[in-house]
Amino acid sequence: MSDVDGVAAAPRTSLAELTTLRIGGRPRALLECSTAEGVAESVRALDAADRPVLVLGGGSNLVVAGGDLDLVVVAVRNREVEYLDEADALIVRAGAGLTWDELVADTVGRGYGGLECLSGIPGSVGATPVQNVGAYGVEVAQVLHRVRWYDRATGADEWVTPDALGLAYRTSVLKNSDRAVVLEVEFRLDRAGRSEPIRYAELAGRLGVEPGERTDPALVRHTVLELRRGKGMVLDDDDEDTWSAGSFFTNPVVRDEDLPAVRSRVAGRLGDGPAGQMPAFAATGGTKLSAGWLIERAGFGKGYPSSSSPARLSTKHTLALTNRGEATADDVIALAREVRDGVREAFGVELHPEPVWVGCSI
Ligand SMILES: Cc1cc2nc3c(=O)[nH]c(=O)nc-3n(C[C@H](O)[C@H](O)[C@H](O)COP(=O)(O)OP(=O)(O)OC[C@H]3O[C@@H](n4cnc5c(N)ncnc54)[C@H](O)[C@@H]3O)c2cc1C
Known part of the structure; x- marks a missing residue:
C-alpha cells in the first residue's frame, strides 16, 4: 500500500494520540494519504481485501475503544486550496485533509464571507459534510457547493451536489456509514465581504446587530472564537x-x-x-x-x-x-x-x- 503515490505507512500510533478525546487503542496500521488519489486508492484496496477501515480526519468526533483494534486507519491529509471565480459565485475548493479552521481563517483573511460563524470548529474540511457541522446559527449545508467523493460501492471518483448527501441536523448519508470518502469540498463565498445572516441571538447581541443582519466576517470570526473559548469549544492543549x-x-x-x-x-x-x-x-x-x-x-x-x-x-x-x-x-x-x-x-x-x-x- 505504501507504494501508492501520496501514501505513507506511518508508525503504529494509538488512536489516543490522534483523537481530541485522547482515548483509543492501536490500529493494525496507519496510512497517511497526502493526495486525494492516495486516499481513494488506499480505501479501494482495503475494501477489495475486505479489511475494516477507519477514515480519519482530525479525530475530533470519535469515541474509540481501547486495546488492539482490528482496523486500518486511512488518515486524510490532502490540503490544497484553490479559489474559483465563477459567474454567479466565488467558490473555494479545499482538500479534505485541510484543517477546517485554517480554511475559515484564509477565506475571512481575504475578506470573503460565508464560513465565519463556523470558526473554531476542530477537525478537517472533509468531515464537515459528514455531520453537517453547525454552530452559531449556521450549518455547512447553507454554504456547501459540491463534494468530490470516492463512492465505495461503485468505485466512482466524482463530484456530487449537496442533494446527494442527505444533510440534516448533525447527520448525512456519510455519518456512521461506509458510503463514500470525501476527497475535496467546494464552498460558496460572498465576494462582497458580507457575513452569512447572523441568526443566533447570543452572537447578534455581542455583535450589536439585529438577528438576520449581515456584517463584517472578520468581526464575526473574532466574536465567535471568543464565545467558543469561553465554553471550552476551541481546542487548547493547555485547557x-x-x-x-x-x-x-x-x-x-x-x-x-x-x-x-x-x-x-x-x-x-x-x-x-x-x-x-x-x-x-x-x-x-x-x-x-x-x-x-x-x-x-x-x-x-x-x-x-x-x-x-x-x-x-x-x-x-x-x-x-x-x-x-x-x-x-x-x-x-x-x-x-x-x-x-x-x-x-x-x-x-x-x-x-x-x-x-x-x-x-x-
Ligand atoms: C472542542 C470541540 C468543539 C466542537 N464543536 C463543534 C461544533 O461547534 N459543531 C459541530 O458540528 N461539531 C463540533 N465538534 C465536532 C467535530 O469537530 C466535527 O464533527 C468535525 O467535523 C469532525 O472532523 P474530524 O476531521 O475531526 O473528523 P474525525 O473525528 O476524524 O471523524 C469523524 C467521522 O467522520 C468520518 N470522516 C472524517 N473524514 C472523512 C472524510 N474525508 N470522508 C468521509 N468520512 C470522513 C470519520 O470516519 C468518522 O466517522 C467539536 C469537537 C470538539 C472536540
Whole structure:
C-alpha cells in the first residue's frame, strides 16, 4: 500500500494520540494519504481485501475503544486550496485533509464571507459534510457547493451536489456509514465581504446587530472564537476542558404531542418557573430542546462528578464530556451512560450521542 503515490505507512500510533478525546487503542496500521488519489486508492484496496477501515480526519468526533483494534486507519491529509471565480459565485475548493479552521481563517483573511460563524470548529474540511457541522446559527449545508467523493460501492471518483448527501441536523448519508470518502469540498463565498445572516441571538447581541443582519466576517470570526473559548469549544492543549469530542449529545427533538409531558416532568422536579423557561425551538419533526440545559437540570453540573474523576463534564459546558488525561474509553462510556440514563429518568427525554463510535457503543 505504501507504494501508492501520496501514501505513507506511518508508525503504529494509538488512536489516543490522534483523537481530541485522547482515548483509543492501536490500529493494525496507519496510512497517511497526502493526495486525494492516495486516499481513494488506499480505501479501494482495503475494501477489495475486505479489511475494516477507519477514515480519519482530525479525530475530533470519535469515541474509540481501547486495546488492539482490528482496523486500518486511512488518515486524510490532502490540503490544497484553490479559489474559483465563477459567474454567479466565488467558490473555494479545499482538500479534505485541510484543517477546517485554517480554511475559515484564509477565506475571512481575504475578506470573503460565508464560513465565519463556523470558526473554531476542530477537525478537517472533509468531515464537515459528514455531520453537517453547525454552530452559531449556521450549518455547512447553507454554504456547501459540491463534494468530490470516492463512492465505495461503485468505485466512482466524482463530484456530487449537496442533494446527494442527505444533510440534516448533525447527520448525512456519510455519518456512521461506509458510503463514500470525501476527497475535496467546494464552498460558496460572498465576494462582497458580507457575513452569512447572523441568526443566533447570543452572537447578534455581542455583535450589536439585529438577528438576520449581515456584517463584517472578520468581526464575526473574532466574536465567535471568543464565545467558543469561553465554553471550552476551541481546542487548547493547555485547557483540559477542551479534551473532548465537542458536544457529546445532540439536542433532542421531541414530538409536539410529547412536549407537555416533558414540561410537566420539568415542573415536577424544578417548579413551574423553570418549566416555562425551558429552551424549546420549533424543528423538523417536533420541538428541539437543549441537551446541555436538560443535563444540568437533571443534576449533572459543570465538572460532574468531581475534580478527581479522570472523565468528567467540562467545567465550562455540561454538554462536553472530557478526559482529564488518564481516562480510558470505559471511563468515558460509563459517564456518558450515566448522563443519558439520568436525563431519561428525570425528564423522560432520550439523549443521542453526537460522535461516531469505533469498536464500542453507549
Ligand atoms: C472542542 C470541540 C468543539 C466542537 N464543536 C463543534 C461544533 O461547534 N459543531 C459541530 O458540528 N461539531 C463540533 N465538534 C465536532 C467535530 O469537530 C466535527 O464533527 C468535525 O467535523 C469532525 O472532523 P474530524 O476531521 O475531526 O473528523 P474525525 O473525528 O476524524 O471523524 C469523524 C467521522 O467522520 C468520518 N470522516 C472524517 N473524514 C472523512 C472524510 N474525508 N470522508 C468521509 N468520512 C470522513 C470519520 O470516519 C468518522 O466517522 C467539536 C469537537 C470538539 C472536540
